[in-house]
Amino acid sequence: xxxxxxxxxxxxxxxxxxxxxxxxxxxxxxxxxxxxxxxxxxxxxxxxxxxxxxxxxxxxxxxxxxxxxxxxxxxxxxxxxxxxxxxxxxxxxxxxxxxxxxxxxxxxxxxxxxxxxxxxxxxxxxxxxxxxxxxxxxxxxxxxxxxxxxxxxxxxxxxxxxxxxxxxxxxxxxxxxxxxxxxxxxxxxxxxxxxxxxxxxxxxxxxxxxxxxxxxxxxxxxxxxxxxxxxx
Amino acid sequence: xxxxxxxxxxxxxxxxxxxxxxxxxxxxxxxxxxxxxxxxxxxxxxxxxxxxxxxxxxxxxxxxxxxxxxxxxxxxxxxxxxxxxxxxxxxxxxxxxxxxxxxxxxxxxxxxxxxxxxxxxxxxxxxxxxxxxxxxxxxxxxxxxxxxxxxxxxxxxxxxxxxxxxxxxxxxxxxxxxxxxxxxxxxxxxxxxxxxxxxxxxxxxxxxxxxxxxxxxxxxxxxxxxxxxxxxxxxxxxxxxxxxxxxxxxxxxxxxxxxxxxxxxxxxxxxxxxxxxxxxxxxxxxxxxxxxxxxxxxxxxxxxxxxxxxxxxxxxxxxxxxxxxxxxxxxxxxxxxxxxxxxxxxxxxxxxxxxxxxxxxxxxxxxxxxxxxxxxxxxxxxxxxxxxxxxxxxxxxxxxxxxxxxxxxxxxxxxxxxxxxxxx
Ligand SMILES: Nc1ncnc2c1ncn2[C@@H]1O[C@H](COP(=O)(O)OP(=O)(O)OP(=O)(O)O)[C@@H](O)[C@H]1O
Ligand SMILES: [Mg+2]
Numbered sequence: 001x002x003x004x005x006x007x008x009x010x011x012x013x014x015x016x017x018x019x020x021x022x023x024x025x026x027x028x029x030x031x032x033x034x035x036x037x038x039x040x041x042x043x044x045x046x047x048x049x050x051x052x053x054x055x056x057x058x059x060x061x062x063x064x065x066x067x068x069x070x071x072x073x074x075x076x077x078x079x080x081x082x083x084x085x086x087x088x089x090x091x092x093x094x095x096x097x098x099x100x101x102x103x104x105x106x107x108x109x110x111x112x113x114x115x116x117x118x119x120x121x122x123x124x125x126x127x128x129x130x131x132x133x134x135x136x137x138x139x140x141x142x143x144x145x146x147x148x149x150x151x152x153x154x155x156x157x158x159x160x161x162x163x164x165x166x167x168x169x170x171x172x173x174x175x176x177x178x179x180x181x182x183x184x185x186x187x188x189x190x191x192x193x194x195x196x197x198x199x200x201x202x203x204x205x206x207x208x209x210x211x212x213x214x215x216x217x218x219x220x221x222x223x224x225x226x227x228x229x230x231x232x
Numbered sequence: 233x234x235x236x237x238x239x240x241x242x243x244x245x246x247x248x249x250x251x252x253x254x255x256x257x258x259x260x261x262x263x264x265x266x267x268x269x270x271x272x273x274x275x276x277x278x279x280x281x282x283x284x285x286x287x288x289x290x291x292x293x294x295x296x297x298x299x300x301x302x303x304x305x306x307x308x309x310x311x312x313x314x315x316x317x318x319x320x321x322x323x324x325x326x327x328x329x330x331x332x333x334x335x336x337x338x339x340x341x342x343x344x345x346x347x348x349x350x351x352x353x354x355x356x357x358x359x360x361x362x363x364x365x366x367x368x369x370x371x372x373x374x375x376x377x378x379x380x381x382x383x384x385x386x387x388x389x390x391x392x393x394x395x396x397x398x399x400x401x402x403x404x405x406x407x408x409x410x411x412x413x414x415x416x417x418x419x420x421x422x423x424x425x426x427x428x429x430x431x432x433x434x435x436x437x438x439x440x441x442x443x444x445x446x447x448x449x450x451x452x453x454x455x456x457x458x459x460x461x462x463x464x465x466x467x468x469x470x471x472x473x474x475x476x477x478x479x480x481x482x483x484x485x486x487x488x489x490x491x492x493x494x495x496x497x498x499x500x501x502x503x504x505x506x507x508x509x510x511x512x513x514x515x516x517x518x519x520x521x522x523x524x525x526x527x528x529x530x531x532x533x534x535x536x537x538x539x540x541x542x543x544x545x546x547x548x549x550x551x552x553x554x555x556x557x558x559x560x561x562x563x564x565x566x567x568x569x570x571x572x573x574x575x576x577x578x579x580x581x582x583x584x585x586x587x588x589x590x591x592x593x594x595x596x597x598x599x600x601x602x603x604x605x606x607x608x609x610x611x612x613x614x615x616x617x618x619x620x621x622x623x624x625x626x627x628x629x630x631x632x633x634x635x636x637x638x639x640x641x642x643x644x645x646x647x648x649x650x651x652x653x654x655x656x
Contacts, residue, residue: 079564081564110569
């Protein structure tokens with residue numbers, strides 16, 4: 001599904017430049033649930049953003065589902081993001097003046113799907129994350145866990161090939177973190193490829209594979225026995 | 233979907249309505265500038281038209297190329313005449329002037345008691361009496377000034393002149409003061425300076441019938457001349473040129489010919505007084521045209537400022553919404569779609585503000601019109617704004633709204649989606 005080779009990324013800051021990713025080789029197969037770990041500043045978000053086509057790399061190749069992602073113009077990149085990628089952020093990034101249903105329906109709007117159909121699909125995904133009854137609530141009327149579940153529903157709504165989650169539980173307490181991870185496991189079990197950036201060991205152990213980043217390179221990459229969450 | 237097609241897509245507008253209606257404060261602040269601009273513009277332009285129409289009405293009763301001339305006193309001794317002489321006209325001057333100036337269509341010599349000449353005479357009927365201006369006119373006067381007579385009555389005619397009849401045409405104000413309500417004055421007698429006159433007509437007063445009031449009394453010229461012993465001399469006449477004649481030319485030609493006829497120095501500008509309706513009208517037209525132009529300039533400038541205000545606030549809004557726009561782009565909005573949305577928001581706000589401004593402005597004009605319609609001496613009628621001008625203002629607004637919207641739109645897509653997302 002994902003195939004990257006010798007990926008480099010530096011940030012230019014005035015005269016100096018910060019080399020963040022120093023040659024990453026990494027591939028993800030269909031249906032995997034991968035945790036990306038590493039200390040703060042090790043480049044986890046940078047990597048995820050490049051995978052999500054929100055940022056460009058300086059060097060190296062990136063193939064997504066056998067399609068070469070290189071030097072795309074923003075328009076094409078937007079279409080790829082829309083069709084292939086779903087995002088979940090630590091800070092939820094819901095649009096504050098849209099209710100839960102409208103937020104979930106937004107990626108479908110950019111796919112040109114009719115309003116009626118959008119609402120049906122969006123409501124279906126809200127049901128999947130257990131928030132059917134909250135569809136008309138604004139983000140400000142939802143708890144953190146509920147907001148993140150709306151964000152996950154939104155990321156899933158366009159039926160992407162890959163779900164990218166940057167510290168999805170970073171702003172949640174441990175109980176709600178469990179709920180969100182249970183949801184991610186469930187979606188993964190249905191066949192979706194998912195990458196999760198996290199700081200927390202226990203969260204990482206709920207995935208099927210852990211990749212450790214250090215100083216811009218992958219220092220460890222291992223399959224783990226998944227800690228399956230039951231009865232939350 | 234192409235960006236252009238998005239403009240006609242209902243979903244695009246739903247998005248825009250949502251963004252506009254759920255950010256009310258922003259929307260209101262944004263639109264006030266343009267609203268104010270178009271409001272000022274409509275109110276000013278409408279008022280200018282109202283004044284123009286009002287003056288048009290006020291002068292509608294007088295032929296535009298008519299003039300008045302009267303004898304004053306000479307200021308330069310000339311051909312043996314001392315200065316200070318009053319060069320009064322004689323009735324045979326009418327034909328002399330006409331033969332010298334072929335452009336003249338009518339000449340109406342006039343005598344008056346009261347108004348510009350002496351005290352208004354006492355007019356009595358039964359126990360009621362009052363002072364009124366009395367004019368001696370020929371029937372031709374009615375050709376120069378539009379005179380409306382109430383049903384059943386008539387103006388002075390040639391027979392009245394020929395037989396020096398003691399008949400009078402009175403104003404509606406005169407009727408009010410000398411007759412009881414509901415009484416028909418026609419055929420009744422009034423006394424002017426103790427002489428009985430039979431009322432043959434009542435004139436309807438209208439703004440445009442020249443310089444009189446609603447209570448003037450007109451009697452036959454010949455009767456007046458005999459009664460007040462004026463012989464064939466008179467001091468004032470109305471002159472009307474044919475339609476094609478330039479009123480300024482007419483005035484100059486009449487003045488120079490009168491100087492010859494009455495043996496007045498060509499340099500003597502004080503011997504006669506005169507005015508012409510054309511130039512009076514012209515200066516008023518110039519004034520109202522100036523006002524229309526001024527309102528155009530002020531209006532356009534205010535609209536311009538308003539639209540720039542919209543652009544400014546849109547810029548701030550785009551900055552505020554950086555995160556939202558980043559989310560939209562992460563979810564698959566192309567730069568084109570983001571730009572179209574921002575430009576359309578800007579255009580929509582401009583149009584919304586414009587339409588409200590037009591409606592409120594029109595309402596104000598409507599109220600002013602109703603408020604002034606009762607005022608006879610305030611020249612203000614039908615304050616409308618030509619549709620073409622409203623349309624022009626509209627096009628200007630849309631164009632400016634689009635152009636100004638492009639700036640924040642460009643700004644919004646100039647950064648990478650990830651940078652937009654990082655913004656909180
Ligand atoms: N836009 C940027 N401009 C300059 N430097 C940046 C930028 N984004 C990230 N960096 C730097 O790149 C390095 C990697 O950042 P990144 O956000 O990928 O780290 P991370 O592993 O996600 O850390 P965290 O666990 O704290 O989220 C950091 O040193 C950071 O300061
Ligand atoms: Mg990070």
